[in-house]
Amino acid sequence: MCAKRRVDPEGLLPLTPVALNILLALADEERHGYGIGVEVRERTGGEMRLGPGTLYGSLKRMVDGGLVEESEGHAGGEADDGRGGYDAGRRRYYRLTGFGGRVLAAELARLEDVVRTAQAKGFLPPPRRGVSSPGEV
Template identity: 45%
Template sequence: MVDVGRSMQEPTLLILTALADRPRHGYGLAQEILAISQGRVRLRTGTLYGSLERLQGEGLIEVFSEEVVQGRLRRTYTLTRTGRDTLAAEVRRITVHAREATRRLKQATIAPAGGPA
């Protein structure tokens, strides 16, 4: 399980988010991550599959199904209960920080360039 005391790496967050609504296979995950990140994050095949293997080892995702497509094994992944709980905890952590940053930005006074804030 991911240590919820520290922030989750962005690829992990994006993979878990992409699996939050339904199971997906590798190519589908890559496309969903590209959409979620608005084109900013394009996971290379090696990075994606290495991450999927690591997340499986951590018990955050599992193989939902396997099928042979054009002579190649296609695995579809899904979140485990632990993965769903870990993602929810990360969302809460991010939300708390975002609210505080927003609050401080709204109350901040603008200091002259080079001067104290």
Template identity: 50%
Template sequence: MDPDLLKRLPLSPAAFCILLALKEGEKHGYGILREVAEQSQGAVKLLPGTLYNLLKRMLDDGWIEELDRPSAPKEDERRRYYRLTGIGEKVVGLEAERLAGLVRAARRRGLLARRGQA
């Protein structure tokens, strides 16, 4: 595992959710925002300030990249699309593994129902 990437963990819930949303495919800002709200069941509610702070940082770190493609017809020209880079995929994977480890620990302590149980 890349030690430099490990140093960046744990991610904030918002950052993790953004990367997770982009794992499904390229999205524009509002698309990310909706996907994050949906996948977190409303627990993580992003607004433009926090969203673009995180997007800027991820762009600077090379975790995501802006898609170089013309806007589709009828689509707002201001919309820009973002997608995960190879580094971004590694980061979100490492964070998912870290969280899975925590979930396993919680399950061992009886805090969660075991797989297959109600």
């Protein structure tokens, strides 16, 4: 929500793995910190477990950088996760900004180039037919 001086998304690349995964977690919907942590952990098969310092340190930088913003809250309230967790009313939600979306797209395009290069050099199998590349999404 802060007024910011916009910079070229390309200038922020490459993103750190944590930043990339947080942006991916927010790509489809706004989430609170715990929601981001769970999504990243599940999507990475438990490989990436974000501690509070890592998660909120990255969120702080991304909010400051204009990639992510705090949303005005979850309209439908929060569905209880069944664990009797952190007070739902006090959770802060985060969502991707337009600029954050452009940065994410630029990073994915960059990674796609890397994969293409690896395929061209025979380090990776060629893409299967009928599977769209990230850039086509």
